[in-house]
Amino acid sequence: MPDLGVRASVCARGGRKDLTMPGAIMFEFPDLFFTGLFLTVQLSVLGSIGALAAGTLIALFRISPIPPLRWVGVAYVEFFRNTPLLVQLFFLFLGLGALGFRFWTTDTFESIFRAGAAGMALYHGAYVAEVIRGGLLGVDKGQIEAARSLGLSYVQTLRYVQLPQTFRATIPPLGNIGIALIKNTSLASTIGVAELLQAAEIVESRTFRTEEAFGAVVLLYLVLTIPASLGVNWLERRLLVAR
Amino acid sequence: MPIIEFHDVHKWFGPLHVLNGIDLKVDEGEVVVVIGPSGSGKSTLIRTIDRLEPIQRGSLVVDGMPVHDPKADVNALRRRVGMVFQQFNLFPHLTAVENIMLAPRKVKGLNAAASRKRAQELLAKVGIPEKADQLPVRLSGGQQQRVAIARALAMDPKIMLFDEPTSALDAEMIREVLDVMRQLAQEGMTMVVVTHEIGFAREASDRVVFMDAGRIIEDSPTGEFFAGAREERARQFLSKVIHH
Numbered sequence: 001m002p003d004l005g006v007r008a009s010v011c012a013r014g015g016r017k018d019l020t021m022p023g024a025i026m027f028e029f030p031d032l033f034f035t036g037l038f039l040t041v042q043l044s045v046l047g048s049i050g051a052l053a054a055g056t057l058i059a060l061f062r063i064s065p066i067p068p069l070r071w072v073g074v075a076y077v078e079f080f081r082n083t084p085l086l087v088q089l090f091f092l093f094l095g096l097g098a099l100g101f102r103f104w105t106t107d108t109f110e111s112i113f114r115a116g117a118a119g120m121a122l123y124h125g126a127y128v129a130e131v132i133r134g135g136l137l138g139v140d141k142g143q144i145e146a147a148r149s150l151g152l153s154y155v156q157t158l159r160y161v162q163l164p165q166t167f168r169a170t171i172p173p174l175g176n177i178g179i180a181l182i183k184n185t186s187l188a189s190t191i192g193v194a195e196l197l198q199a200a201e202i203v204e205s206r207t208f209r210t211e212e213a214f215g216a217v218v219l220l221y222l223v224l225t226i227p228a229s230l231g232v233n234w235l236e237r238r239l240l241v242a243r
Numbered sequence: 244m245p246i247i248e249f250h251d252v253h254k255w256f257g258p259l260h261v262l263n264g265i266d267l268k269v270d271e272g273e274v275v276v277v278i279g280p281s282g283s284g285k286s287t288l289i290r291t292i293d294r295l296e297p298i299q300r301g302s303l304v305v306d307g308m309p310v311h312d313p314k315a316d317v318n319a320l321r322r323r324v325g326m327v328f329q330q331f332n333l334f335p336h337l338t339a340v341e342n343i344m345l346a347p348r349k350v351k352g353l354n355a356a357a358s359r360k361r362a363q364e365l366l367a368k369v370g371i372p373e374k375a376d377q378l379p380v381r382l383s384g385g386q387q388q389r390v391a392i393a394r395a396l397a398m399d400p401k402i403m404l405f406d407e408p409t410s411a412l413d414a415e416m417i418r419e420v421l422d423v424m425r426q427l428a429q430e431g432m433t434m435v436v437v438t439h440e441i442g443f444a445r446e447a448s449d450r451v452v453f454m455d456a457g458r459i460i461e462d463s464p465t466g467e468f469f470a471g472a473r474e475e476r477a478r479q480f481l482s483k484v485i486h487h
Contacts, residue, residue: 146332146391149293150346150398151322160345165336 023219025212029203036199037220043117043185043195044224048178050121055128060158062133073129080126086187089119093191109194116188116195124181131173135166168239175232179225186221196220246271246402246433247292252301252311254287261287262298263457271401274434276444276465279454280480285437288454289404292435293324306401322350325395329407331387333379339366339390340375343397350398358397365393369423385416392423403427405436421447441484445469453477 026033061073080088093115096102103114139162147157167174189198196217204213245268254262261284269275277285290296291303294310294317303310308320333342343362347353353361366372369389371382379387388408395403405424409417421443428434428447438444444451444465451468453461453476461474472478 140332142328142330142332143334145295146326146328146394147334147345149295149321149324149326150394151318151350152346153318156349160349161334165334168336 020212022212023216025203025207025209026216026220029199032199032203033196033216033220036194036196037224039113039193039195040182040185040220041224043113043120043188043193044178044182046117047120047124047181047185050117051124051128051177051181052174054121054125056132056163058125058129059132059136062129063136065154077126077129080123081130085119085123085184086190088123089116089187089191092116092119092122112192116185116191116193119188120181120185124177124184127177127180128174131170131177132166135170136162138169139165171232171236171239175229175236178232179228182224182228183221244271245269246306247435248302248304249291250302250304252291252298252303254291254296254298254300261457262291265301265459267452267459267462269402269433269435271433272431273450274428274432274436274448275450275452276448277435277437277452277454278439278441278444278480278484279460283454284457285454286406289406289435289437292402292404293321293326295326318350322398323401325398325400325403327388327391327395327403327405327408329410331379331384331391331411333387333391333394335379338376338378339371339382342379342390343394346394347397361397362393365396366390368396368426369393370419383416384412385419388412388416388420389423392420392427396427402433402435405434405438407437407439409438409440439484441481453480455480 058073058076061069062077064070064073093112096115097111102108102111103118105111105114136158143161144157147161148154152160185193185195186197188195189201192198194202200213200217203216204210207213247267247269249265249267252262252265253260263284265288267288277288279285287296291298292305292310294315298311301311305320306323309315310320333339334345337345340359340362343365344355344358347358347361348355363372363375366375369392371386371389374382374386374390379390382390392403392408408424409420412420417440421440424434424436424443425447436443436448448465451461451463451465452459453468453472453474455476461468461472461477463473468477469481472481
């Protein structure tokens with residue numbers, strides 16, 4: 001059995017009897033785990049803001065009366081939705097890096113981080129765009145006519161009538177995307193962002209306490225995602241417009 | 244000097260000739276009611292005045308502005324023309340007062356305090372000052388339609404268009420909306436009203452326009468029209484709607 005070596009090492013230190021409280025290991029390596037957690041949070045927050053901005057813009061392109069904008073919107077969504085996030089991250093950091101583009105910074109770690117955040121924003125932006133587009137199309141035509149008949153321009157009607165209702169109505173699907181984004185930040189470990197998963201890998205390789213190290217990561221992801229879920233539910237209750 | 248002037252206006256929806264050579268003049272301060280069977284083009288006619296429907300042939304001049312001209316400033320036109328819809332079309336995420344304030348603030352650039360004060364006055368005018376901070380979903384149909392009228396009036400339009408404003412209302416609410424419209428008519432507002440409310444036409448309008456199959460069949464002063472419509476089709480229609 002190939003994993004015999006690992007098992008043997010676990011047994012050598014006394015096996016499961018030695019296991020500490022789930023997650024306790026994170027307090028033994030707080031630098032690694034909590035720095036990693038902080039980077040995961042940063043990636044998630046920046047990625048979400050970027051995804052929301054990119055997705056809203058692309059959705060507006062997709063419903064635009066100007067055909068070239070619509071083509072850009074379709075191309076964006078199809079490109080980023082139909083290639084793996086992992087491949088996009090490799091391309092953003094290694095591919096663009098080979099072309100000399102380092103996200104406006106000479107610091108390698110910063111450059112890696114920015115590539116990771118950009119990847120999160122661009123990829124999830126495609127999903128956000130589809131959700132927002134659906135929301136915009138779901139606003140009753142009569143309201144748009146009413147707004148236009150009051151003298152509001154196309155852009156003002158989007159800004160004050162369609163978008164506010166769209167954001168309220170699409171909170172549940174946007175929340176799903178946000179939570180997926182938090183989890184997908186773990187892929188940024190593959191290009192070298194020292195986020196949670198990578199922190200755990202480092203701890204694991206130093207200590208061989210495999211299940212503890214990755215168990216701690218599981219717990220820390222839940223610490224991020226469960227409050228996020230609750231937050232989405234709360235927002236939904238608060239803001240959903242009754243019709 | 245007419246404030247609305249249709250001259251030989253045509254419009255097609257695909258093969259359907261919905262407006263077939265419309266000639267119509269409305270003077271400032273006049274109240275014109277448009278009646279006719281469904282599918283006769285009444286709603287389309289009124290919607291062309293606000294360019295919610297483009298026309299394909301002919302000329303349509305509203306308050307000196309050539310609406311048929313693709314280069315006409317449609318937002319400037321719409322600032323001067325208020326429109327009330329069958330389905331009210333209030334913005335569901337805004338309260339009654341916010342619905343009324345939106346266009347004055349964003350289109351006219353009024354500040355929040357001034358537009359709120361004006362909105363409150365208009366809500367008082369339509370008889371529901373106490374509903375200012377309610378969302379539309381908390382209002383009855385009649386109240387919603389009165390908010391919609393106040394919203395249109397907030398832009399101080401020179402012309403008010405009503406597209407079947409009571410057709411989606413329960414019987415007991417029709418009256419409260421018609422009362423507001425009657426008051427507007429008495430105040431001298433130029434109004435074009437598509438409606439099946441023959442009572443309103445009889446009491447509050449100056450002229451009745453009867454349409455059928457995309458044409459204006461009869462255009463008579465209200466008194467004459469009800470004393471005896473000249474056209475057979477108009478008489479038949481009247482006898483149906485009055486004795487239904």
